[in-house]
Amino acid sequence: MVNTTIESTTDQVVKARIGRSTGPQLNWLQKIGNSKYLGLYLLAPAGIFVLLFFVIPVLLTGVFGFTNMSTATGITGGAYLANQSSMQALGDRHDMAALAEQINQVVYTIDETGLTTAREAGISAATLMELRAKFLGQSFDNRRDAERAIKKLNNRPANTRALKVLVKYFERSVINTRYDSKAEILAAIDGFGVSLTPEQQAAIIDVTYTGWVFSTNNFKRMISLPDTKKTLINTLFFVFTTLILFNVGFALVLAVSTHYMDAGPAGFFRSVWLLPRITPPVLYVLMWKWLAWDTGFISIILGPFGVEPKNWLLDSPTNAWTFIILINGMVGASMGMLIFSSAIKAIPSSLFYASEVDGATRAQQIRHIILPQLRFPILFITCYQTLSLLTSFEYFLLATEGGPGGSTEVWALSTYFKALNNYAGALEYGYGAALALVLVVVGVVLSILYLKLFDFKTLTAAPKIE
Amino acid sequence: MTGNYRKWPMILFLGIMTAPIILMYFYLFLDTITNSPPGSLIPNELTTEHWRFLWMTIPGRPSIWVATWNTFLFASITTLIVLVISSAAGYSLSRLNMPARSFFLGGIMVLHAFPTVTLLIAIFLILQMLGLYNTLFGVIMVKASLELPFGIWIMKGFYDTVPWEIEMAGIQDGATRFQVWTKLMLPQVKPAIMALGIFSFLAGWSEFILPLVLAPDNEVQVLSVYLAALIADDNNFDMALFKSVGLLYVVPVIIPFVFFQNRLMNIYSGGNKG
Amino acid sequence: MRILLENFTKKFGDLTIIDGMDLEVHDGEMIALLGGSGCGKSTTLFAICGIHKVNGGRIFFGDHDVTNVTTQERNVGVVFQSFALYPHMTVENNIGFPLKLRKESTGDIKRKVGEIAEMVHIEALLQRRPGELSGGQQQRVALARALVRRPDVLLLDEPLANLDATLRLEMRSEIRRIQHETGITAVLVTHDQTEAMSMCDRIAIMDAGKIVQITEPKDMYDNPVSDFVAGFLGSPPIAFLSGKIEDGHFIEPSTKTKIPLDHEMAKSNNGRTVSIGIRPEYFQPNNGTAVSGKVSFIESQGRETLYNVMLPDGKILRSIQGEGSVAKIGDTVEWGINAPKILVFDEDGKRI
Structure with a gap:
């Protein structure tokens, strides 16, 4: 009761004030403005964007992962084409080698279609009339037989060339012709004189389809390829090493050491360590290349010591990994640095005073006062950065491209190479999507896990105005 | 911040760790306006040639x-x-x-x-x-x-x-x-x-x-x-x-x-x- | 152990907080540094424990010069205003922390923690974490942690400020009891005069980085050296009137009331403009020299009642009276000043 009274008074006030000042034409705005669905209205644009380019891609990655989509199949759909390879597949996959043999043949059939087209093409009517009278409905298994039969006609073509032209009109084959639909190719085969059982029809549709189809082959292939295992090991090595050394380890070093400085130098170091993050990746990696190039900084510096100039970035897997981890790590350290720094700042200064009074050395203060307070931020950074390291490949692509010899190829990078960029130009969207799907699933699972971990309830406290 | 711990070891340590970043940025700037002889990091002439892309499109x-x-x-x-x-x-x-x-x-x-x-x-x-x-x-x-x-x-x-x-x-x-x-x-x-x-x-x-x-x-x-x-x-x-x-x-x-x-x-x- | 500050100076950047302060705390004594915020009392405490480095002067514990000794090596115990308990450690670990840092054996630590816990009455709380304790319990833990290492001196930085009123009363006597039992030299920093007066052997009252007066509480109340000290001690506070000394009397300017003063003093200061301080307990009905004014404010404090009496020129006199008073706001009253208890200050606020 009390509530409704308050609401209705508020309503009246609203109507009184706004109604009077802005006039009735704004009523719809008022309605939306006070609607209990206002939240949804305000959320809707975000929803559309996110749905279109975020949620749907997640789902479609799942769908595409189960297809054989590639540059060969196209991405929108395909035609039906019986060619050497699909006939081979008919024999191999469906054990219908005999059928394939039949379809694979070229036959010459004297039929109405052939006669009509020949007439339209200007072949003499007499010849065609005779042909029709004598051979209509007959088939010849090869060109020679057909030519021999035509030669026997009274009104036969004047020369061999004309004969060959004429025969051509009756050549019947389903091989190497594109049919736009299932019905067309089946009709063609039927017209070819081969009658198919339903099983045979299905098999033919299967092998002749040139568009993408659903299959689980991607995953079978993924498991069977030795490359997969190598990439997986590379990825795990990269994620853990970078995470421990830089994203958590060095970030802690930065946060703690700047804590023990005056504001001036501390601010300077924090800014400088943010530079790798804000520098566009292309340029950032370029600067590393300058360091590592055979005419670059390291080679010049080491020159006087008798070290041959070389491209340090790509000369050996060890060096490549060192650079990769440095390149990624120096970017990654800054986020941990910022989060840890603000966590240290949140520790009451009296705790530092108290521990110094209690006799703590700097190391003991770090060990007993700072680190215990950073437990949660460290967990947070570990979770977040595991995911981002697992899936990022930008710096790999720019720095080593997975080289030398694939030694720095990680999962996300190989996904990119398989589906979006490779030297051969044969892009395997389906297989790439399947590789990406593994990351997507890991991503979704970990994100949901983090949601549970980081106390979702406190973030979703109900609004105080009902 | 109390005076009980020395600050300079921290500054020195981070200074060394930070040097590569500063170096990279410094040379990023320097190399765009100078030429250095091969095998040297010390420039011997000023030039604007590296900025030619501003007025002529690269083929x-x-x-x-x-x-x-x-x-x-x-x-x-x-x-x-x-x-x-x-x-x-x-x-x-x-x-x-x-x-x-x-x-x-x-x-x-x-x-x-x-x-x-x-x-x-x-x-x-x-x-x-x-x-x-x-x-x-x-x-x-x-x-x-x-x-x-x-x-x-x-x-x-x-x-x-x-x-x-x-x-x-x-x-x-x-x-x-x-x-x-x-x-x-x-x-x-x-x-x-x-x-x-x-x-x-x-x-x-x-x-x-x-x-x-x-x-x-x-x-x-x-x-x-x-x-x-x-x-x-x-x-x-x-x-x-x-x-x-x-x-x-x-x-x-x-x-x-x-x-x-x-x-x-x-x-x-x-x-x-x- | 005696604490001695000689010519102690502390600056923050260009700002001088304390300039050449001298202070001696006797062995086994508890002294209060009393003053308003920004007077430098906490700065002094932090200098004694070494969290702040001094910019000039020297600090001695006993005969040992500790000026350049780090906090860690000074062997002081500090109780912070916020208690500064380590939130991730149990009470036992909090108290044992200083001993652990000294690498004492686990057995020793356990024994000493047990003893001190018994002394401050928190034996039952040892396995809890600071977040699960009440303010008073946290205070006791902080005290135990400060004392467990047997420090040379105990420093208390506004230790009661974060407690509610009843706990404050209880902890006041508790801290004093523990200080007596251990016989430790202690420095209490506070802005609360009641705390300073009730807990300490002596009070050093500070203003703008200087010690204005240092003496025993009762003496400071009765014989303040300046109007600042007189105004700082006492609740409700002392009331000041300004006027001239003429013929051995202080002449209140608006009512022309003559208040008799000490003969010697009045004689030597004849004609001088002074201010006099009258404490509420010395302005009472039927008592000495009568002054009349209007009751402008009444505040009942239960057992006692505080009256503000406004003189014609707007000056206020305060009176605190027991039961039986019946004056109402707006009444004109004529109450008396106990002339011998008047404190007289010169133009600069110095006691005459």
């Missing part, structure tokens, strides 16, 4: 000005979309009751943590199907969409810190929730909008993978793709030229960074990826 590449304009369009339109949509959605999630509210909140949080690059293949195919491949429009939509969960999350966080009393007072004074949002809440979160705006602009300006995959052609090329293609071209290796293009490219990033450092630090620690 086979789009004009640098086209690429710069494209980058600007890409970054600023993305920013605009992110700002408008996340300030509305952030308010909605922070303050308004709605059906399935906790579902949306959870969804945004999950998406926020979710690694977006994994979606590249699907997005590439979707743009192909929609006919938006190789258009700035398409890649802008994609970039904005992928930035949105972060933007919404940040804005929600800022709205959360505005006292409820302001909103309650607004309602008592007869404003609708919509008016409360536009007239009372938005002014309160201006600094947040500013910070998110700078952040989004920088993110757009630096973006490489999305334009590379979704809009690589010369007419729609952005600076990151331009520079990467320049570097990747083995026939014309010219480190000083690369650095000059890079310096031109990085200036619009460094300037806001210097001026808005503290705000950016806040937002970078707000759970951005990387």
